[in-house]
Amino acid sequence: MAEYKIVASDLDGTMLDKNAQLSKENIEAIKKICKTGAHFIPVTGRAYSELPNEIKEMPGINYIINSNGASIYNTKTKTAHTTYIKADAIQKIIEITAKYECLIGAHSDNRLLGSAKNGCEDVFDYYNINRLYKEVMLPVLTPVDDIEQELLSGTPAEMLAIFFKYGEELKLGVEELKRIEGIAVTSSGGGNVEIIDASVNKGATLKNVAAVLGVKPSEIIAAGDNHNDISLTYTAGLSLAVSNAVPELIKASDKTICSNEENVAAYVYKNFFEK
Secondary structure (H helix, E strand, C coil): CCCCCEEEECHHHHHCCCCCCCCHHHHHHHHHHHHCCCEEEEECCCCHHHCCHHHHHCCCCCEEEEHHHCEEEECCCCEEEECCCCHHHHHHHHHHHCCCCEEEEEEECCEEEEEHHHCCHHHHHHCCCCHHHHHHHHHHEEEECCHHHHHHCCCCCCEEEEEECCHHHHHHHHHHHCCCCCEEEECCCCCEEEEEECCCCHHHHHHHHHHHHCCCHHHEEEEECCHHHHHHHHCCCEEEECCCCCHHHHHHCCEECCCHHHCHHHHHHHHHCCC
């Protein structure tokens, strides 16, 4: 059995169950993985403020990759290294989204920003936002008067999360957004669109963290479930897709494992670490 030194895992749809909870079995397995000397690194599309407290506070987790790779949070120094979307790209994004009925949230220095007028549950329902997104986003939303003006005025954003009300507008909007130079457009499911600077993604950022830790790609296990996890398959020596993953990730991964309802961390520990 290969000796792995990093386990990098997506959270929603992978390490977290259908209710976005981290099971006791997974908590114990993560602790066991860390006790072997390996690093457990969450790799998520969430802003730092949206992370479960169990992840933020767990001993042994030294790095958290969030905002789809646009930010690396060091839990020891309490500092983040962040790559922001460039100002000219922000302007073009807002020009495009203004044509459609959509809701914009911005990850800014590990906060979640949104217009104050959009900070109520009724508005999230209007845009047909998944229940789990609402439960995660609403409690930590930092309201601003107008998110578009906030961004145009120079407030930095490492990621934009855009929710389109209508499916047809989502398709048209994505086609337009993908023509903007200098950004990467992806999704973590639920009809949302996630935008970051084109120089970063989950896999590239994981590679950089591994280099700092002196870990080779062949010593990395990565697990995920959605389109924004595909870049992890290019970095990890062993890429795992949960059985509930999108077909594109399953095809790109080395192995398909259990679903996110079956304690992914426990599966990884039992199959790749337990002697």
